[in-house]
Amino acid sequence: MKGARKRILLVASHGGHWVQMRRLAAAFAELEVHYVCTSSDVAAEVAPAPLSVVPDANLKQKAALIPLAIKTLWVVLRTRPHFVLSTGAAPGFFALLFGKLLGAKTIWVDSLANAETAIRLRRQGPTVCRSLVNTVGASGRARRPPLSRGCTMIFVTVGTQLPFERLVQAVDNWAARHPGEDVFIQLGQTTYAPTHCRSVAYTPQAEWERLFQQAERVVSHAGMGTILKSLDYGKPLLMMPRLAVYREHRNDHQVATAKQFGHFGNIRVVNDEQALGEALAEPLHRFAATDTPEGKAFSTLLNELKQFVQNHS
Structure with missing residues (x-):
């Protein structure tokens, strides 16, 4: 890339969405990464990258969606990202919406779980959907961790x-x-x-x-x-x-x-x-310890993300 590095906003609610999103961060080593989460507990995990904390909300907490939308809009306006990626939930929805309205390229990774259909990239412009399977594992390397022993809790x-x-x-x-x-x-x-x-x-x-x-x-x-x-x-x-x-x-x-x-x-x-x-x-x-998959599809997903960023930089 020439000149200043492009900025990407990585957005997820705390919990499973966050765990999945963190596994994708390796694809953006060439970018200036800003994180958005609903919990400040993850600040040490992502340091020294900046973290913005937004309120949590869902469709059962409709009143909470308003402050979430306002705070998310403020974060997007302040960071002016070139790219926005989310793995789901309400904070990601608002970040993708506001990012797209301000001209950012947007990426939604729906899940790292469902083979055949559930894992899709949705990009600004013509929709691109590609099925990816076996995207489990923090790095895509096969490994067999030992089962825990000696604790009865x-x-x-x-x-x-x-x-x-x-x-x-x-x-x-x-x-x-x-x-x-x-x-x-x-x-x-x-x-x-x-x-x-x-x-x-x-x-x-x-x-x-x-x-x-x-x-x-x-x-x-x-x-x-x-x-x-x-x-x-x-x-x-x-x-x-x-x-x-x-x-x-x-x-x-x-x-x-x-x-x-x-x-x-x-x-x-x-x-x-x-x-x-x-x-x-x-x-x-x-409960036999299981090798996590070799991660070919996970590597493919990371390469897709890298290529998308390069094509729009």
């Missing part, structure tokens, strides 16, 4: 944006029948109050990472952030997908995500309380 995490009463109550019922087990639940917006487990609504990112790494096994919704972390650490993961019929999410995309990753040796998909109990009773040695 079970860590349950349901994300930060939506409650998951069914999963939390199922775990609490299981803990009542197994009083010797140490279970710690990150509740998020769940209103059910466990009486047989330790619990907290939210934890700082560093504490969440510590609990995740120390746990003997992890129980979660089918969120991409948790799935990718479980593959990174070779952690036994029991995931219960949220179902739209119970109003646990806006659609059944977590069912598709669970189907995509259910074949990994360290992952079990459970759909009800009985299946959860059976999976928790399964011996740890049955």
